Amino acid sequence: MSSRSSSVVRSVLPPAFFGVAFVAVWELVVKGFNLKPYFLAPPSKIWQKFTENFDLVWGAAKVSGANALIGLLLGAIFGMAMSFVLSRFKFLNNLITPLAIALNAIPIFVLVAVLNNMFAITSEVPRRVMVTLVVYFIVLVNVAKGLTQVSPTHVELMKSYAASDTEILRKVRIPNAVPYLFTALKISAPASVITAFVSEYFGGSQNGLGSRITSNIANSKNAVAWAYVLGACLLGLTFYVISSLLEGVATPGGRAKRTREGR
Amino acid sequence: MSAVEITNISKAFNLGSSNQVDALTDINLSIASGEFVSLIGPSGCGKSTLLRLIANLIEPTSGNLVVNGKSAKQARLDQDYGMAFQQSGLFEWRTVAKNIELPLELKGWDKAKRQERALEMLELVKLSDFANHYPWQLSGGMQQRVAIARALAVHPSLLLMDEPFGALDEMTREHMQSELLSICRASGTTVVFVTHSIPEAVYLSNRVVVMSPRPGRVTEIVDVSIEGERNDATRDNAAFFKGITAVREALRGVEMSDHVRGIEDR
Numbered sequence: 203m204s205s206r207s208s209s210v211v212r213s214v215l216p217p218a219f220f221g222v223a224f225v226a227v228w229e230l231v232v233k234g235f236n237l238k239p240y241f242l243a244p245p246s247k248i249w250q251k252f253t254e255n256f257d258l259v260w261g262a263a264k265v266s267g268a269n270a271l272i273g274l275l276l277g278a279i280f281g282m283a284m285s286f287v288l289s290r291f292k293f294l295n296n297l298i299t300p301l302a303i304a305l306n307a308i309p310i311f312v313l314v315a316v317l318n319n320m321f322a323i324t325s326e327v328p329r330r331v332m333v334t335l336v337v338y339f340i341v342l343v344n345v346a347k348g349l350t351q352v353s354p355t356h357v358e359l360m361k362s363y364a365a366s367d368t369e370i371l372r373k374v375r376i377p378n379a380v381p382y383l384f385t386a387l388k389i390s391a392p393a394s395v396i397t398a399f400v401s402e403y404f405g406g407s408q409n410g411l412g413s414r415i416t417s418n419i420a421n422s423k424n425a426v427a428w429a430y431v432l433g434a435c436l437l438g439l440t441f442y443v444i445s446s447l448l449e450g451v452a453t454p455g456g457r458a459k460r461t462r463e464g465r
Numbered sequence: 466m467s468a469v470e471i472t473n474i475s476k477a478f479n480l481g482s483s484n485q486v487d488a489l490t491d492i493n494l495s496i497a498s499g500e501f502v503s504l505i506g507p508s509g510c511g512k513s514t515l516l517r518l519i520a521n522l523i524e525p526t527s528g529n530l531v532v533n534g535k536s537a538k539q540a541r542l543d544q545d546y547g548m549a550f551q552q553s554g555l556f557e558w559r560t561v562a563k564n565i566e567l568p569l570e571l572k573g574w575d576k577a578k579r580q581e582r583a584l585e586m587l588e589l590v591k592l593s594d595f596a597n598h599y600p601w602q603l604s605g606g607m608q609q610r611v612a613i614a615r616a617l618a619v620h621p622s623l624l625l626m627d628e629p630f631g632a633l634d635e636m637t638r639e640h641m642q643s644e645l646l647s648i649c650r651a652s653g654t655t656v657v658f659v660t661h662s663i664p665e666a667v668y669l670s671n672r673v674v675v676m677s678p679r680p681g682r683v684t685e686i687v688d689v690s691i692e693g694e695r696n697d698a699t700r701d702n703a704a705f706f707k708g709i710t711a712v713r714e715a716l717r718g719v720e721m722s723d724h725v726r727g728i729e730d731r
Contacts (some may be wrong), residue, residue, distance in 0.1 A: 355554035361522055362548045363571045364541055373567070377558045 231250040243425035258414075259433040266410035267437050269326055270398040273333020274390060274441075280334065281341025282383070288342075289349035289375070302339060329401040329410075336397045337390040344386035348379030384449035391441035398443035399434060411437065468532060468623050468655040469519055474528035476514055476681075488514045489681035492528070494674065494683065496655060498622070501646075503658045503666035503673045505712065511681025512659045513627055518626050519657060520548055529600055532623060544572060546614030546623040551631040553608040555600035555615075562587065562596040565615045572619065586614040589648060606637035613645065617652070624649070624656045631661065639697070648694055663716070665694040665710035668699060675715040685715040 225245045231237070232244040239247070252259060288295045313335070317328035352374050360370045402412030405453035411434045471494040478486045485538045489511040496502050504512035517523045521537040532540035540546060545589060547568075555564050565583040587593045590610040592603075600608055609629060616624060625682075642665060649656055660666050666673045673687040689708040691699055699705050 311705075353552070353554065355550050355552045356556065358517075358522055358550070359548065359554050362520055362541065362546070363543075363568045364544060365571050369571060374556070377556070381560070458665075 240422055240424055243428050247425045248428040248432060251425045252432050255426060255429055259430055260412075262409065262411045262414045262430065263433045263437050265326075265407075266395070266398045266412060266434070267441075269329045269401070269410065269415045270333055270394040270437075270441065273330045273398065274337050274387075274394040276330070277334040277337025277390065277394070278341050278387065280381075281338045281386070282345055284338075284342050285345035285379075288346050291315070295346075302342070305339075311400055311404065311409055314401045318405050323405070324407045326407070328406065329398055332393045332401045333397045337394055340390045340393065343381070344382045344389075345379050348382030349375045352378045380452060381449075384445070384452065387445040388442065388449065391445040392438045395434070395438040395441050466498055467495045467531075468498045468500070469494070469657065470529075470531040471495070471515075471519075472532060474515075474518060474525045476511070476518060476523070477482070480526060489518075489525075490680040490682055492681075492683055494686075496657060500672065501649065501652050501656045501658065501670045502709070503660055503670040504676060504683075505663065505666045505673055508680055508714075509678040509681070510650040510676040511678070512676050514623050514681065515676075516627050516657060516659050520546060522709055536661070540623075544568065544619050545621055546625050547619060547621040548625045549609075549612045549616045549627070549629040551628040552616045552667070553600070553605075553612040555608055555611055557580055557600050559605070560597050560599055561592065564600065564611060565618050565627050568615065568619050577590030582618055586618050589617070590614045596646050606633055606641060609633060609641065610644070615647070617648065617654070620652070622653075622655060624654050626656065627659045628661060629658075630665065634677060640702070643696060650694075660671045663709055663712050664700070664705075665730075667705060667712060668695065673708070673715075675712060677718075684718060688717055 229244050229246060232242055267274075284298075288298060311332070314328055314332050317331055321327045348372075356374050356378075357370065358375055365373070398410065399412035399415075402408075402410045403416060406413075408414070408417060411430050415427050415430045415434070418424075418430065471492055474489060474492040475487070476489040478488055494502075494513060498692045505514060506512050514523070516524050519532060519537060521532075521541040530537045533543075533545045535543075535545075555561075556567065559567070562580070562583045562622065565586050566579040569579045569582060572634065584593065587596055590613060592607060592610055592614070595603060595607065595611075601613070603611065609632075616626075630641050633641060646669060648654075656669075658666070658669060660669075667689055670689055674683055674727075675685045675687060675688060676682065677684045689704075689710065691702060691708065
């Protein structure tokens with residue numbers, strides 16, 4: 203295990219050092235050039251505001267986080283369900299894929315404005331629907347690929363074992379799609395948080411991290427806005443780390459497999 | 466009883482369309498039980514197609530095919546044969562033991578019986594220590610041994626192999642050939658073996674079926690008569706070289722325009 207812990211140190215230490223150095227330079231630049239607080243707040247000030255307003259940041263993070271999480275789960279479920287349908291019925295694939303691409307080409311956030319009109323002004327539903335849509339496409343495309351792009355040798359082998367289509371689905375296609383699902387979730391997790399924030403810019407309740415950032419900037423409370431940005435970063439990171447950990451648990455052989463797959 | 470009986474088999478792909486390919490025409494071949502038969506020939510001669518027909522992975526256009534005294538389809542449904550490919554085709558999300566258990570799972574064996582058989586097969590290919598490893602943790606030669614163990618897991622009377630050692634280096638390859646022979650000797654398994662390599666075909670086989678392309682057909686069947694048990698010393702045997710010469714001559718007769726393309730003459 204010592205070699206493993208040393209490799210953790212090697213992979214964690216450089217970015218950690220870089221991060222600390224970056225914050226230090228930021229602080230020094232702001233102090234050294236005497237930058238005005240409305241231009242750029244120093245990290246020390248941001249941290250102070252973050253701790254002072256922690257309860258508010260936490261409350262806002264819970265609202266945005268809940269929207270992101272609900273959208274993420276719904277999007278993943280719908281995406282997976284649809285990918286099964288598409289991989290089963292090839293003709294539907296030809297029918298739906300162009301439609302999906304076309305829908306994806308719409309600057310997707312304009313949909314929030316449309317959705318806001320459909321629901322009550324204080325409703326969180328439009329934001330959740332927005333996140334669901336974004337995640338849905340990511341999961342659909344990736345999982346469908348995992349279900350269909352199986353090794354021809356595997357399929358021939360299964361046929362030689364007199365396996366039925368259902369058995370091929372269970373023992374080849376689904377296990378083959380698992381890494382694709384987690385790749386999709388790792389992309390979706392931060393995307394869902396970002397979508398939840400940005401959705402808040404289009405009106406509705408002023409209760410999430412996104413709307414707090416805009417309202418504090420509007421009030422020239424730059425350092426406080428930055429404190430919310432820090433909260434947003436941490437929320438996105440949390441989502442990513444959790445999806446990453448889930449991947450390690452769910453795929454035997456985990457990460458090493460992917461790097462050795464070439465052989 | 467013959468293990469495989471092929472009568473007037475033809476196979477055309479894209480039948481009736483402008484790009485129809487006659488992969489095989491009028492193949493007749495009888496493979497006796499316990500025999501080791503190699504199919505050799507240049508690319509496009511239909512040797513892999515013939516193997517897939519025996520395996521019932523594809524259907525012939527015309528002709529009759531009997532495997533183990535029944536139709537090829539019934540033989541497949543009964544899992545009468547085991548199959549191995551050039552790519553080991555191991556499932557990377559399954560451990561080595563679980564890979565070997567897969568055909569048994571599909572046969573509906575219970576867990577204890579499956580595990581027992583998997584261990585037995587691992588012993589046979591000398592990989593007992595690797596039961597719980599994942600395929601990517603093994604070398605190419607070891608992966609191929611697992612694939613062979615998996616093909617033999619149901620104790621099939623017939624083994625169909627499509628260039629199983631094609632991707633291995635020469636040393637591993639020769640070693641694997643000897644191991645395969647001793648496994649088949651012990652179990653009395655009939656083998657149909659597709660290869661590109663003349664020495665490999667001669668070393669392993671009782672008979673080498675030489676095929677030619679466009680349309681795929683059998684041009685000659687070379688009997689290899691090497692006295693006694695085959696082992697590494699066989700490779701220096703005069704009879705071995707005689708066999709190699711005979712197969713090479715037969716292949717020379719195969720369409721000089723693109724003769725022996727795809728044949729490794731080593």
